[in-house]
Amino acid sequence: MESIKDKVAIVGMGCTKFGERWDASADDMIVEAALEAYEDAGIKQEDIQAAWVGTMWVGDTGRVLAEPLKLQFIPVTRVENMCATGSDAMRNAAYAVAAGVYDIVLALGVEKLKDTGWMGLGDVPFPGTSRGIFGSQGFSGPSAFALLATAYFAKYGLSPQEGKKMIGMISVKSHRNGAKHPKAHLRREVTLEQVMSAPIIAWPLGLFDCCGVTDGAAAAILVRAEIAKKFRPDPAYIKALQISIGHSQGFARSDFEYTSVYETVHAGKAAYAEAGIKNPREEISMAQVHDCFSITEAVIMEDLEFSPRGRVKDDVDSGFFELTGGLPCQTDGGLKSFGHPIGATGLRMMYEVYKQLQGKCGERQLKNPKLGLTHNLGGFPASATVSCCIAGL
Amino acid sequence: MVGIRSYGAYIPLYRLERSEIVKAWRSPFPVPGEKAVANYDEDSLTMAHAAAWDCIRGIDRKEIDGLFFASTTSPYKEKQASTIIAGAMALRREILTADYGGSLRAGTIALRAAIDAIKAGSAKNILVTAADLRLAGANGLNEMFFGDGAGAVLISNEAVAADFLGGYTISEDFMDMWRSDRDTFVRAYEERFIREGGYTRIVPEGVTAAMNKCDLKPQDIAKFACFTDDPRHVNAAARILQFDPAQVQDPMFMTAGLTGTAMPLMLLVAALEEAKQGDKILVCGYGDGCDALIFQVNGQIENVRDRGGVKNHLASKRMMANYQQYILWRRLMYMEPQSRPDRPTISLSALWRDREWGLALYGSRCKKCGTPQYPVQRVCLVCQAVDQYEPYSFADKKAKLTSFSHDHLAITEVPPITVAVVDFEGGGRLTCNLTDREPDETKEGMDVEMTFRWMHYVGGVHSYWWKCKPVRF
Numbered sequence: 001m002e003s004i005k006d007k008v009a010i011v012g013m014g015c016t017k018f019g020e021r022w023d024a025s026a027d028d029m030i031v032e033a034a035l036e037a038y039e040d041a042g043i044k045q046e047d048i049q050a051a052w053v054g055t056m057w058v059g060d061t062g063r064v065l066a067e068p069l070k071l072q073f074i075p076v077t078r079v080e081n082m083c084a085t086g087s088d089a090m091r092n093a094a095y096a097v098a099a100g101v102y103d104i105v106l107a108l109g110v111e112k113l114k115d116t117g118w119m120g121l122g123d124v125p126f127p128g129t130s131r132g133i134f135g136s137q138g139f140s141g142p143s144a145f146a147l148l149a150t151a152y153f154a155k156y157g158l159s160p161q162e163g164k165k166m167i168g169m170i171s172v173k174s175h176r177n178g179a180k181h182p183k184a185h186l187r188r189e190v191t192l193e194q195v196m197s198a199p200i201i202a203w204p205l206g207l208f209d210c211c212g213v214t215d216g217a218a219a220a221i222l223v224r225a226e227i228a229k230k231f232r233p234d235p236a237y238i239k240a241l242q243i244s245i246g247h248s249q250g251f252a253r254s255d256f257e258y259t260s261v262y263e264t265v266h267a268g269k270a271a272y273a274e275a276g277i278k279n280p281r282e283e284i285s286m287a288q289v290h291d292c293f294s295i296t297e298a299v300i301m302e303d304l305e306f307s308p309r310g311r312v313k314d315d316v317d318s319g320f321f322e323l324t325g326g327l328p329c330q331t332d333g334g335l336k337s338f339g340h341p342i343g344a345t346g347l348r349m350m351y352e353v354y355k356q357l358q359g360k361c362g363e364r365q366l367k368n369p370k371l372g373l374t375h376n377l378g379g380f381p382a383s384a385t386v387s388c389c390i391a392g393l
Numbered sequence: 394m395v396g397i398r399s400y401g402a403y404i405p406l407y408r409l410e411r412s413e414i415v416k417a418w419r420s421p422f423p424v425p426g427e428k429a430v431a432n433y434d435e436d437s438l439t440m441a442h443a444a445a446w447d448c449i450r451g452i453d454r455k456e457i458d459g460l461f462f463a464s465t466t467s468p469y470k471e472k473q474a475s476t477i478i479a480g481a482m483a484l485r486r487e488i489l490t491a492d493y494g495g496s497l498r499a500g501t502i503a504l505r506a507a508i509d510a511i512k513a514g515s516a517k518n519i520l521v522t523a524a525d526l527r528l529a530g531a532n533g534l535n536e537m538f539f540g541d542g543a544g545a546v547l548i549s550n551e552a553v554a555a556d557f558l559g560g561y562t563i564s565e566d567f568m569d570m571w572r573s574d575r576d577t578f579v580r581a582y583e584e585r586f587i588r589e590g591g592y593t594r595i596v597p598e599g600v601t602a603a604m605n606k607c608d609l610k611p612q613d614i615a616k617f618a619c620f621t622d623d624p625r626h627v628n629a630a631a632r633i634l635q636f637d638p639a640q641v642q643d644p645m646f647m648t649a650g651l652t653g654t655a656m657p658l659m660l661l662v663a664a665l666e667e668a669k670q671g672d673k674i675l676v677c678g679y680g681d682g683c684d685a686l687i688f689q690v691n692g693q694i695e696n697v698r699d700r701g702g703v704k705n706h707l708a709s710k711r712m713m714a715n716y717q718q719y720i721l722w723r724r725l726m727y728m729e730p731q732s733r734p735d736r737p738t739i740s741l742s743a744l745w746r747d748r749e750w751g752l753a754l755y756g757s758r759c760k761k762c763g764t765p766q767y768p769v770q771r772v773c774l775v776c777q778a779v780d781q782y783e784p785y786s787f788a789d790k791k792a793k794l795t796s797f798s799h800d801h802l803a804i805t806e807v808p809p810i811t812v813a814v815v816d817f818e819g820g821g822r823l824t825c826n827l828t829d830r831e832p833d834e835t836k837e838g839m840d841v842e843m844t845f846r847w848m849h850y851v852g853g854v855h856s857y858w859w860k861c862k863p864v865r866f
Contacts, residue, residue, distance in 0.1 A: 119732040120802050130743035132736075133856045134751030134768070136812055136825050137805060137848055143812040146798030151814075154796075154837045203799035203809070203832070251824055252766045252774050254816040258796045382814075382824070 003274045007098040009228035009235040010391065012041020012221035015351040018338045019185040021215035026058045026112040027068035029217035033108060033344075034069055037219040041231050045069065048221075049102040051076045054089030054109035055343035065108055080343075082378025083290060084243060085109060086218065087346030087387035091241040093222050103224055109348075110217035111341030120213060142202035142210055142293065144380045149204050149295040151258035156310050160204050161196075166313045167294035168195035171208045171336055173322055174291060178333020180364045185214045185339040209294040214339020218347035220354075236354045239275035239371065240390040242267045250382025259310075263386035264303035264377060271373070271388040272305075280305050284327060284390075285369035286356055288349035290377040291334040300375060301329070304388075323364060331356060331364050342378075346387060349374035353391050395511045396553035397688060398518065399697045400662045401448030403440050403543040404649050404706035405431045406829045406865065409713045411537045417716035418532040428540035428650030430713060431526050433722040433807045434828055434846040435541070437464040439857065440655075441524035442478045442845045444543035447701045448520065452547065454482060459489035459519035461507055463499035464654050465572070466526050467492055468847075468855045477857060478522065481845045483753040483786065489516060497570070497620065499523065500544070500654045501678025504686060507548040508557055518549045525653030528723060530578045538623065539579075540650020544658030544703075554693040555665060555674065560686035561603035567591050567681055570622060581622075588626050595683050596630045600675060603685035611635045614687075615672035618642040618660035620679040622651060648707055661688075663703040668694060705866045711831075721807060733804045739854045749784075754843065754859045756821060757782035765821035787843065790817045792861060794839045799832045815841055815861050829862040840864045 014036030016029045024032070038045060053065035053076060062076025081088040086109030093107035116122065121141055153163035172192050178184040190208055198206035221231075228235040244266035250256035268280070277283045287306070291297035298316070301307045306327055307315045315321060321329035332338065332352040335345065353372030355361050371392040378385035408427040415423050431440060441462050449457070460482075462475035475490035489510070493499040500523035507519035524543035529535030569587040572579055581587065596619065604610065617636050621627035624646040631641045642660045644651065652659055657678040664674045668690040678684040713719060720726050747768070749755050756767035761778040765785045772779055792815040799809040813827040827835065828846060841861035848856040 116734065117732075118734050122734045130740065130747040130751050133739055133744055133848070134747060134858050137803065137810055139812055139824075140800050140802040142802055143798035143800035146800070147796040147812065147814055150798060150837055151796040199801075200799070200809075201801055202803075202812075205798070247774070249774060252770070252822050253764075254795075254820060254822045256822070258814065 004094060004098055004241050005239050005275055006237050007225050008094040008222050008238045009225045010220050010238070010350070010354055011223050011228055011231035011235045012037045012043065013219065013351045013354050014040060015183055015218040015348055016216050017183050018214050018216035018341065018348070020114050022114065024215065026110050029112070029215065030065060030068045030108060030110050033110070033217040033219040034106065037106070037221050041221040043104065043221060043231070046072070047104050048074065048106045049104055050074055050096060051106040051108065052079055052089040052093040054079045054085035054346070055111060056080055056082065056085055058110055058112055058343065064110070081243070082385045083292070083340070083342055084346060084376040084378045084385045084387035085343040086348070087374060087376050087389055088243060090220055090222070090347060090350065090389070091243065091387070094238055094241055097222050097224055103227060105222050106219060107222060107347065108217065108219040109343040109346060111343045112215050113213050113341055114215050140202060142205050145293040145296050146202040146205045147258050148299055148381050152295065152299065153204070155257065155259050164196055164204055165192065166316055167209055167298055168192050169316050170291070170294040170297050171195050174330045174334045174336035177323060177331055177364060178337020180362070181332045181337065184333045184337040185212050186337045205293055205295065211292050211335035212339030214341050216339070216341040216344045216348065218344045218351050220347055220350060234358045236357050236391045237393065238389070239392050240271035240388070242270040242274060243387045244270070245385050246379065246383035248383040256382060258381060259299065260303055261299060261377060261381050261384050261386065263384040264300055264375065267386045267388035268304045271390050275390045277390070281327060283371060284373050285371050286331055286353065286366055287327060287329045287373040287375065288332065288334065288352050289329060289375040291330060291336050292340060292377065296377060297334070300377065304375065323366065328366055331361070331366065346374060346376045350389065350391065357391070357393055394553060394556045395508055395548065395550050396556040397546045397665070398549035398552050398554060399448050399452060399547040400665050400702065401444045401446070401450070401545040401700050402659055402662045402703045402706055403443035403447060403701070404429045404703065405435060405440070405541055406709065406711050407432060407713050408710045409716070409719050413713070413716045414537050420532060422534060424534065424537040426647035428537070429542055430719055430722065431541040432829060434848070434860065436468050436847050437466045437524040437526050438468050438474045438477060439846050440526070440541065440543035441522040441545070442481055444524065444545035445478060445482060445520050445522040448522070448545040448547055450700060454484055456518050457484050457488060457520050458516035459507065459510065460484060461491050461493060461503040461519060461521045463493040463503040463521070463523035464525050465494055465497060465499065467494055477752070480748055480752040481857065483749070483755065497654050497680035498678040498682065498684060500658045501676065501684035501686060504546065504548070504658070505560065505562065505684055511548055511550050517551065518547060520545060520547050521658070523655045523658045525655050527653050528578050531725070535579055535581060538651045540652050542649055542652040542659055543655050544662050546658060546661065552693060553691070554697050555688040555690045558673070558687040558689055559603065559607040560684060561599050561606055562682065562684045563595060563599045564682040565595060567595070584623070587622065588629065592622070592626045592679065593629050593633060596677060596679055597633045599683035599685040600634055600677055603675065603687055607687050609673065609687065613673055614640060614675045615668065616640060616642045616664040616674045617677070618657060618664045618674060619677040620656045645707070659703055665690065665694065666702050666704050670694065701866065709866045724806065728806060731804060731808070733802070736804060736849060736851045738852045739856060741854070751858065754786065754788040756785045756787055758785040765817065765819060767821055767823050785821070787817055787821060787823065788859060790819060790843070791864070792817045792841050792843070794827065794837055794841055796837060797827060797835055811835060813841070813861055826860045827862065828860040
């Protein structure tokens with residue numbers, strides 16, 4: 001088994017303004033993200049030899065991408081892997097380049113969530129099964145992840161108030177970072193008191209523990225590493241692309257404690273091995289992780305070995321994940337500030353890593369970051385779809 | 394000899410004080426007491442299931458040859474409810490199921506039919522379960538009178554705890570309370586006509602005839618367990634029949650309300666719970682005539698004491714906050730819908746295909762590593778053994794709450810719904826809803842038991858599945 005490390009480079013990226021894009025269609029956002037990426041890479045659309053598009057709900061087949069961009073009969077593949085969709089589109093694109101089949105490819109993720117007329121995400125349909133009938137009523141995203149909070153607080157002896165304070169501080173940090181990003185959806189700082197007293201969405205999670213529901217698109221131009229410098233002096237090289245899929249273990253096995261998501265542990269370990277990382281807490285410069293809910297971020301920090309098991313609170317309290325901390329996390333504000341247009345999120349995270357590596361992040365800019373990690377967690381904590389990607393100079 | 398082998402009952406956890414109704418409508422009739430109110434996720438079908446489940450405790454489900462469901466409030470007009478109940482109980486497929494309705498007497502009609510079938514030798518064990526959840530117009534006396542509940546008896550010719558001595562039936566077209574095919578709420582004619590023209594004429598006639606048939610006198614009857622549509626009417630009938638007030642089984646008007654079709658069976662169960670060997674119990678169903686059936690308790694009664702029955706269900710209760718909660722649970726007012734998508738339609742082929750593990754909450758236990766798992770897994774979750782499993786019932790297992798969330802975003806008319814992760818005694822995990830709970834009292838580690846509940850209604854289909862609830866008693 002070979003490693004993807006340093007075989008593929010990102011030479012251009014684009015990201016739309018994330019938000020409630022009432023005035024923009026999915027097609028509009030695809031064009032917006034793609035054109036920025038072309039310009040950034042200094043290429044024309046006709047240079048692209050193949051493309052991958054990640055989306056959960058926008059449409060079917062590669063035409064989701066080909067039609068708005070008028071791609072001229074090149075291969076386009078639609079990828080869906082729930083919240084890891086954008087990262088998986090990039091992963092597939094990178095593998096095609098690494099295989100030597102293509103020199104220049106496009107990976108683009110898009111989601112249009114605000115055309116539904118309801119709050120939150122819709123129910124996930126289960127065609128071909130009776131899970132919508134013989135299954136828990138409702139079970140929204142917030143309650144699926146709130147199960148982590150209830151169990152985590154109980155296992156580590158945190159009262160609901162202490163637990164809510166810990167995850168509340170995570171949201172305060174992310175809002176603070178997101179307020180500094182012009183493309184973020186939610187650009188206002190919040191206080192811990194606001195977070196703690198917000199209406200409950202799914203106990204114990206309140207409004208500010210949940211990420212937004214948002215429209216957006218993001219894109220990357222990937223090329224073979226050996227030709228990357230022809231495009232720009234500061235490409236970002238892919239160090240690891242890993243994905244781990246659950247098999248419903250946590251839904252049916254009593255030994256699943258709801259305090260760790262196994263897929264994150266698996267994807268993290270595999271990514272560290274692929275990138276040759278021995279001590280992620282020390283070696284990773286920054287992480288953009290899947291903070292769909294504040295508790296998710298807390299658990300991810302332990303699953304990715306950034307914090308010792310059961311001790312993430314110490315790192316939250318000490319500011320370890322702040323822009324000024326030892327391992328800045330959600331430097332662009334995360335899902336908390338950017339919202340979560342499913343197909344776009346993974347590539348939006350990579351956009352931040354890429355821009356940080358190039359030193360283009362203004363008042364959010366970190367000092368000489370070398371390695372950035374992105375992480376997506378789709379599905380349910382009990383059975384998830386997790387991606388873990390690492391890119392660096 | 395044919396008779397009652399076992400009994401069971403179900404009364405919802407929640408009670409509404411009648412004073413709340415009086416307060417809501419500024420009613421001039423301060424009716425005392427409280428009524429049992431089914432939770433929003435309960436209906437006649439689920440309550441009948443609960444009573445039947447209680448009734449067959451300790452009895453092999455495979456012995457049951459028939460299941461009769463009696464109610465005037467079946468969830469379906471054209472579709473059998475008894476097959477759903479039988480499916481949820483994992484009864485055998487080659488049994489006789491029947492729905493009895495159309496009259497508040499349906500409970501005792503089903504009882505008679507079961508007795509006759511067993512006497513005729515076409516079955517050995519028939520489970521009769523009756524439930525009602527009747528609606529009456531707001532601010533009327535019947536809204537205050539009606540309560541929700543269910544009763545069940547297992548009629549058998551073996552291990553019988555109360556022998557059937559005999560009975561008498563009158564059929565007479567008599568319009569006193571009714572609901573047409575266009576009605577949601579029960580209609581009633583003038584009260585004096587109901588009492589003088591019907592009830593106190595027909596009931597004494599039928600009961601006297603039944604006693605005569607069995608060569609019994611009023612003083613031979615230990616308990617007179619009789620349906621009534623008004624707490625005063627049964628006392629009037631008892632006076633005519635020369636029963637002492639002590640002989641009249643309490644109609645539970647003050648504690649549960651008048652439970653319609655379920656009432657004769659529930660009162661019979663209440664009488665059986667207190668009965669001694671030799672006691673004769675006269676159960677009477679009323680509506681378009683009457684059925685009077687007499688049973689004599691024998692020594693086997695001590696073998697079926699381990700039941701929830703009427704007594705435990707009555708004692709275990711929660712008071713509802715107010716009348717609005719009742720309006721909400723019975724869907725009597727247009728509520729502002731949640732800002733959520735419509736439910737997808739039900740796949741009836743998937744519903745049918747998965748009926749055993751879905752409806753009856755059966756999972757699999759791996760024969761290689763022994764792990765119980767839900768739903769049925771062809772490939773074992775733990776050891777990956779392929780197709781080496783046996784069916785495993787979770788519905789009768791106790792469990793503990795491992796994690797939960799009160800979900801305000803989930804699609805439901807009664808938010809928040811509680812999502813629960815439960816781990817069963819003996820192994821196995823399920824994610825389901827926690828019902829009959831107080832959010833503030835929900836704690837990880839608490840003991841729960843399974844309960845068959847109504848889930849939702851989409852495209853004319855009522856869906857049922859299992860939830861967990863705090864262990865009730």
